[in-house]
Amino acid sequence: MNLHNPLLLDLAVKARLSPAALDDSVTALRECEAAVTVCAAAMLSEGEPERMREAVSRDMDCSDVVTATCRVLDRAGGGDAALLASLLDACAMACERSHELCAQHAGHLPHCRVCADATRKAAGACRQLRAGLTSA
């Protein structure tokens, strides 16, 4: 649906991406936000929160940073490549940190498997978008 946002079309040009590729990136981020929020809630409620507390905390950080990044991307960050690059850096790191721990539980916890996939894709989307923006 982001293809209907004229701001994102301008951002795609700036980031040297096709509009469809940029739309996929923002979608990957929103799917990541859902996955980490669900995963944090599930880990907190399950058997051993003590063993999971760092993973819960990383998912909460990730959820907050991704939420902000999606909203700023929807406004194309006012076209400010430095702001977007910095925010995409932080967002990629937040996704990778969640991925690191949830990937360890992906074999036995379905929500961690979904989360590990979503955070990997979202981190990749941030890195690609950032590279396009700053190579300009």
Next chain:
Amino acid sequence: MNLHNPLLLDLAVKARLSPAALDDSVTALRECEAAVTVCAAAMLSEGEPERMREAVSRDMDCSDVVTATCRVLDRAGGGDAALLASLLDACAMACERSHELCAQHAGHLPHCRVCADATRKAAGACRQLRAGLTSA
């Protein structure tokens, strides 16, 4: 992906919905959040923000309420039906208010058409989920 969240499976039982129906509801809310955020950004950036300012403001309210509702639903609101019912009421109203104005522009602004569809579906999902929870 919400089907991997044990909290949402419990909530589905409470709300007298199939897990798939509850998952669809949460997905409708997240799609609504994306649509209203995009639509607010687009309307603010386009030709006549003065004519659109109430629609922008309603979309911003909607985005914030829907974001909170998705997160609380992912935690199943701790199983507190009164909290969930009240929050779903507020969320349905916020979606309907956005719908009311964006539907008037759906014919000529693609982002308003997407937004009008998404807010209608999200409001319906809230009403259905609320009805299930409070009939229990």
Next chain:
Amino acid sequence: MNLHNPLLLDLAVKARLSPAALDDSVTALRECEAAVTVCAAAMLSEGEPERMREAVSRDMDCSDVVTATCRVLDRAGGGDAALLASLLDACAMACERSHELCAQHAGHLPHCRVCADATRKAAGACRQLRAGLTSA
């Protein structure tokens, strides 16, 4: 600082509050958001997350609902008393649920004492504001 927002001055009239009283209410909500976010982070990191997991979850719900409520109040909810009343209901409940558990730990955990105070004040602010709005 909310006294500089013309929307909040209009809302004060609608809610039959002095501008200063409305400003105090919004400030109480923002202090509550800080207190529950800090308290959730601290409880998650400390000795027994298993015993605290419900309190953490309630604080996370409260933080999300209060964040949305503050933002909608700053826009005066477009003057829509029904939306505001419903959101303030949900917000008061979310604050009271956090208060209920953190008050049990207020004697030995300073962040829970701060949180218990802040959620009590915020719930009261929501109830008062809601009463003013709907008696109109």
Next chain:
Amino acid sequence: MNLHNPLLLDLAVKARLSPAALDDSVTALRECEAAVTVCAAAMLSEGEPERMREAVSRDMDCSDVVTATCRVLDRAGGGDAALLASLLDACAMACERSHELCAQHAGHLPHCRVCADATRKAAGACRQLRAGLTSA
């Protein structure tokens, strides 16, 4: 109140700040979030949204990034200095961008004056905290 959060005490050591100085920084960020949200709402509702649309958009970006930054700081970002540095960079930039435009209206719009002050202080707090973290 952040002085009751053991995570923030650890972060203060890492950032080579006194706990009181770190607490002041987080408070400056939360005051900034309130100021930009209020200012965006006021500018959107007032006489000339067309002339203000970029300032509204910057305040909305700032509000979202600051909200995420406060929440991640409350969890001390899991002690990950690289994540925190990147997020504080983005946050400082977002605050400076809001400041740039609202400072131009500070003479005649009280909410812009409050916003210009709050964003300047918040940007300074981010820069100071970041410097402490990365000099370690």
